[in-house]
Amino acid sequence: MTKREVHFTLNGRSVTYEVEPRTTLLRALRHHGVTSVKRGCEEGECGTCTVLLDGVPVKSCTVLALEVEGRSVLTAEGLVGKDGKLHPVQQAFVEEGGIQCGFCTPGMVLTTYALLKKNPDPSEDEIRLALAGNLCRCTGYAGIFRSVKRAAELLKDQA
Numbered sequence: 001m002t003k004r005e006v007h008f009t010l011n012g013r014s015v016t017y018e019v020e021p022r023t024t025l026l027r028a029l030r031h032h033g034v035t036s037v038k039r040g041c042e043e044g045e046c047g048t049c050t051v052l053l054d055g056v057p058v059k060s061c062t063v064l065a066l067e068v069e070g071r072s073v074l075t076a077e078g079l080v081g082k083d084g085k086l087h088p089v090q091q092a093f094v095e096e097g098g099i100q101c102g103f104c105t106p107g108m109v110l111t112t113y114a115l116l117k118k119n120p121d122p123s124e125d126e127i128r129l130a131l132a133g134n135l136c137r138c139t140g141y142a143g144i145f146r147s148v149k150r151a152a153e154l155l156k157d158q159a
Contacts, residue, residue: 008068010034011078019065025051028065029075036076036106040135047134050107051075057111059133076106079113088154089113098147100138107134112148116155122148 001020006028008015019028026049029037037060040048044062051060052074079087086094089112099105108131115122115130122130127148136144 004066006066006069008070009072011074017065021064021066023065024061025063025065025068025073026060029060029073034075034077038103038106040103045135046104047107047111048104050110050134052110052114055114055117057107057114057133074110076109079109087113088158089116089151092151092154093144093147096147096150097140097143100136100140100143104134104136104138108136108144108147112151115148116152120155121152 001022003018003020006017006019010029015032017028017032024042026037026039026042029051030039037051038048039061040046042049042061044059047059049060050057052058053063053068054072055074076090079090081087089109093099093105093109093112098108111131111134115127119126124145127145131144131148
């Protein structure tokens with residue numbers, strides 16, 4: 001199959017990937033070394049492949065790589081500061097034990113980041129609704145919910 005170029009911004013950097021038209025964003029990112037984006041169900045159900053596309057959480061397994069032409073993609077790697085310091089959302093997941101086995105963590109972190117950008121002080125119900133598309137196989141949602149609340153506190157303190 002003939003490959004085509006797709007140009008987009010990945011974690012603040014302009015990139016060009018050469019992909020087959022049928023290649024999902026998930027597979028393209030993984031092929032190019034983006035390890036935070038996990039291959040889970042590949043049907044858009046589990047959320048382990050969540051990225052932010054123009055600031056909105058999407059399951060990268062349901063998006064063709066060619067669809068991100070000219071757009072912005074943010075992965076968990078893109079949240080880490082230039083000095084290597086974790087973003088407050090990432091730090092909150094470490095502090096509150098929301099990382100557990102780590103498989104779902106990048107998707108949870110990105111979904112939390114997007115939620116707190118939109119709503120800096122979400123209620124428990126709003127947190128549960130926002131994270132509904134991200135499954136944790138460790139079933140440790142209590143730590144994840146604590147992490148979201150802690151992230152909101154850290155971001156308020158930072159502002």
